[in-house]
Amino acid sequence: MTHKSILRLSEGRIALFLVLPTLIILIGLAIFPLGWAGALAFRVENLFRPDIGKWVGFRNFKYLLTEDTFWKSIRLTLVWCVCVVSIQMALGFLFAMMLDTRARIVGVLRTLIVIPVFISPIAMGLTWQFMFEPVTGVINYCLELLGLPGGTWHTSTDTALMAVMIADIWQWTPFVTLILLAGMQGISPEVIEAARLDKVRGWKYITKIVIPLIWPVVMVVLLLRLVDSIRIFDLVYIITRGGPGTATLVASVYDFTIFQAGRIGVMAAYGFLILIVINLVVILFLRLLYRQEKEARIVQKA
Amino acid sequence: MSGWDDLYKRTMAESKAMKEKISRRQMMKIMAATATTATVGMGSRIASADTKGPGWYTDDKMKGKVTMFVSAGQRWELPARGVLPLFNERFPNIEVDIQAGPHGEMVTKSMMLATSKSSAMDVLYTDFGQWPAFHAVNAMEDLEPFASKDPGWYDDYNKDTPTGVQYRVPANADGTLYGLTGDGNAKLHFYRQDLMHAAGIHKVPETWEEALEVAEALHNPDKDQYGFITTARRGGFAGWVFWGMLASYGGEWFDKQAEGGWHPTFNNDKGYKALETLMKLMKFRHPVTLNATDNECNTALANGSAVYAPIQWGTAVLQNPEFSKFPNDIGTDLVPRGETAESAHRPLMGGLGQYVSAYSENKEAAWEWIKHLNSGDYTDSRISDAYIEHTGQPARISMLNKYENIRPHFAGLKKSFPVAVSFVPLIPEAFTLSDIIGNEVTSVITGEKSIDDALKAMDKGVEGVMMDSGYYG
Numbered sequence: 017m018t019h020k021s022i023l024r025l026s027e028g029r030i031a032l033f034l035v036l037p038t039l040i041i042l043i044g045l046a047i048f049p050l051g052w053a054g055a056l057a058f059r060v061e062n063l064f065r066p067d068i069g070k071w072v073g074f075r076n077f078k079y080l081l082t083e084d085t086f087w088k089s090i091r092l093t094l095v096w097c098v099c100v101v102s103i104q105m106a107l108g109f110l111f112a113m114m115l116d117t118r119a120r121i122v123g124v125l126r127t128l129i130v131i132p133v134f135i136s137p138i139a140m141g142l143t144w145q146f147m148f149e150p151v152t153g154v155i156n157y158c159l160e161l162l163g164l165p166g167g168t169w170h171t172s173t174d175t176a177l178m179a180v181m182i183a184d185i186w187q188w189t190p191f192v193t194l195i196l197l198a199g200m201q202g203i204s205p206e207v208i209e210a211a212r213l214d215k216v217r218g219w220k221y222i223t224k225i226v227i228p229l230i231w232p233v234v235m236v237v238l239l240l241r242l243v244d245s246i247r248i249f250d251l252v253y254i255i256t257r258g259g260p261g262t263a264t265l266v267a268s269v270y271d272f273t274i275f276q277a278g279r280i281g282v283m284a285a286y287g288f289l290i291l292i293v294i295n296l297v298v299i300l301f302l303r304l305l306y307r308q309e310k311e312a313r314i315v316q317k318a
Numbered sequence: 319m320s321g322w323d324d325l326y327k328r329t330m331a332e333s334k335a336m337k338e339k340i341s342r343r344q345m346m347k348i349m350a351a352t353a354t355t356a357t358v359g360m361g362s363r364i365a366s367a368d369t370k371g372p373g374w375y376t377d378d379k380m381k382g383k384v385t386m387f388v389s390a391g392q393r394w395e396l397p398a399r400g401v402l403p404l405f406n407e408r409f410p411n412i413e414v415d416i417q418a419g420p421h422g423e424m425v426t427k428s429m430m431l432a433t434s435k436s437s438a439m440d441v442l443y444t445d446f447g448q449w450p451a452f453h454a455v456n457a458m459e460d461l462e463p464f465a466s467k468d469p470g471w472y473d474d475y476n477k478d479t480p481t482g483v484q485y486r487v488p489a490n491a492d493g494t495l496y497g498l499t500g501d502g503n504a505k506l507h508f509y510r511q512d513l514m515h516a517a518g519i520h521k522v523p524e525t526w527e528e529a530l531e532v533a534e535a536l537h538n539p540d541k542d543q544y545g546f547i548t549t550a551r552r553g554g555f556a557g558w559v560f561w562g563m564l565a566s567y568g569g570e571w572f573d574k575q576a577e578g579g580w581h582p583t584f585n586n587d588k589g590y591k592a593l594e595t596l597m598k599l600m601k602f603r604h605p606v607t608l609n610a611t612d613n614e615c616n617t618a619l620a621n622g623s624a625v626y627a628p629i630q631w632g633t634a635v636l637q638n639p640e641f642s643k644f645p646n647d648i649g650t651d652l653v654p655r656g657e658t659a660e661s662a663h664r665p666l667m668g669g670l671g672q673y674v675s676a677y678s679e680n681k682e683a684a685w686e687w688i689k690h691l692n693s694g695d696y697t698d699s700r701i702s703d704a705y706i707e708h709t710g711q712p713a714r715i716s717m718l719n720k721y722e723n724i725r726p727h728f729a730g731l732k733k734s735f736p737v738a739v740s741f742v743p744l745i746p747e748a749f750t751l752s753d754i755i756g757n758e759v760t761s762v763i764t765g766e767k768s769i770d771d772a773l774k775a776m777d778k779g780v781e782g783v784m785m786d787s788g789y790y791g
Contacts, residue, residue, distance in 0.1 A: 060786045063429050064451035064746045068787050150605040151542045151623040171605040173764050259552050260608030261764035277753035
């Protein structure tokens with residue numbers, strides 16, 4: 017064996033030694049649980065009857081795919097993501113534009129606007145729950161003072177999803193605002209000056225100058241919010257527990273209710289189906305965005 | 319005869335027998351207790367030799383640490399903490415560590431604690447309805463050897479605690495004791511006496527038809543006054559409302575609770591009638607009803623926005639002036655019954671209690687602690703006082719009698735226990751099944767399914783779980 021090959025071998029061993037802790041953690045905390053969950057998806061496992069576990073093939077999947085509630089939870093999750101993320105992006109962009117000035121007050125406003133992001137979702141969920149309360153809540157009280165009719169908010173199947181969306185939008189729009197504002201403030205002053213001299217203003221300034229220049233930032237914040245929205249749990253669970261009925265039974269809350277009923281096998285199967293469905297949606301969405309970005313670059317170059 | 323009938327008849331017979339025994343004791347005990355509670359206003363306890371009963375003893379040689387897991391708050395953690403100083407007085411060298419956690423997740427969490435087989439938990443304070451699941455995984459210690467060492471105490475416990483919440487395997491008076499159920503509850507009929515009188519209704523509704531009339535008469539949404547509220551949150555909560563109504567129409571979960579049976583029987587006339595009546599009541603529901611657990615119901619009743627709850631778990635808070643705006647106007651009685659020939663007042667009954675973990679390394683100490691917690695006047699009347707003072711809701715009939723004057727809903731509980739049925743069948747799958755049933759009930763309320771389809775789905779879902787569990791092929 018040559019000196020070089022010995023060195024290469026020891027380098028390989030050192031590399032393996034260095035990677036090993038990460039590998040063990042990854043296997044222990046991600047790969048093994050995922051594999052275990054995968055196995056559970058094909059079994060009948062009841063938390064309250066651990067002694068009756070058995071392999072049942074695709075039965076848990078079949079059960080879910082024929083359940084209306086499963087499809088409703090998927091639909092609700094998608095509606096949630098589309099509505100919440102698009103409104104947060106639109107409002108966040110609007111606020112960022114408003115704050116993108118050199119006025120002194122902007123610093124104070126930036127500090128104030130970030131407060132909702134730091135509030136614990138549990139505390140915030142409970143606060144919104146009390147505020148939404150149709151009979152004794154402060155929101156209906158204020159509406160009544162203004163002579164407007166009160167709403168049923170989180171207590172009605174028709175309005176519950178919207179009510180929780182309001183809470184989520186309230187919390188996360190400032191985050192979008194801050195990130196987009198940072199992107200806007202990174203636009204070179206020369207570009208802004210050139211636009212001003214060329215009399216590029218208003219809508220044209222936004223669509224032709226601002227958006228193309230901050231597009232990578234938009235992509236990042238969009239992806240962050242999308243992923244966060246797909247796995248929404250805390251806020252929905254605190255405000256409505258997925259109810260009334262199934263009105264806010266988004267994917268993660270539905271999965272948790274299955275777990276609470278002790279149906280571990282069904283829960284695992286649902287987790288896998290959700291993983292597949294949501295990943296498909298995300299891939300499609302990202303491809304669409306990538307294509308748009310590519311087209312925008314071509315236009316820019318032209 | 320079905321298991322329910324058996325349970326119901328045993329409870330009723332024992333309660334009747336007990337009534338006479340208690341009435342003799344009552345004469346002295348109630349007078350003493352009433353005087354005590356009236357003078358000290360439940361605010362302090364008087365330590366004197368007079369408070370000690372025949373079960374009193376101390377032991378400073380017994381040592382160890384007892385860790386008890388329990389849901390935080392009223393009826394769970396607080397009564398335990400309330401009686402702990404007296405336990406320390408009796409067993410100065412046993413340390414009790416009360417680990418309290420959020421109640422909402424306790425059913426699943428406690429099951430996971432039990433299946434972990436950890437010796438870190440000596441006692442679990444949990445819902446009586448869950449015990450068959452713990453028993454199925456051999457997590458519960460046989461308490462007979464411990465209880466038999468003190469026959470006086472055991473006899474007092476057996477006679478004073480309704481059989482409906484005593485956990486024995488098999489479920490009869492000769493079965494082996496696996497847990498002590500110090501807390502009892504039943505679905506009660508809460509109504510606003512003042513509003514009913516104002517509406518010209520002077521009789522507490524006996525049947526669901528009459529309950530519907532009251533709900534309609536009191537319903538006035540323009541004034542934020544709603545004629546009906548119940549715990550109709552999706553899952554178990556909605557399931558137990560339905561089961562309560564089904565029971566009142568003479569319905570059952572299964573054809574029989576024995577080998578050759580266990581086939582669900584929701585899809586029949588009784589099931590239809592129960593859901594139909596529930597839907598009629600829902601017309602007058604308070605806005606929070608569909609997502610309500612006890613907290614939401616009690617809050618709405620206490621602030622006056624909900625005025626009628628004919629099928630609601632018993633609670634002291636509604637008649638507590640610190641919580642309720644109408645402490646003196648809220649009455650309690652038996653839940654209504656159906657109108658059919660097979661109908662009867664059959665309120666659901668549950669209870670909270672403790673078992674000693676089979677994996678505990680301090681079983682003797684753990685037993686002494688749960689025994690103390692379930693003792694009442696037989697050991698020391700200060701235990702009863704502390705239990706009640708710290709939000710306890712006893713299963714012991716003697717304690718219900720004794721404190722009825724300061725906890726008015728105890729009268730409703732006392733009336734309910736003899737005719738009550740368990741809120742779940744005593745099988746490990748009970749909570750899984752409750753969830754299936756409740757989800758179908760919700761689908762009817764929200765208009766996603768017809769009553770017929772929901773009842774069919776209930777039968778199918780329950781049968782599937784029972785089949786998986788090997789009750790039949």
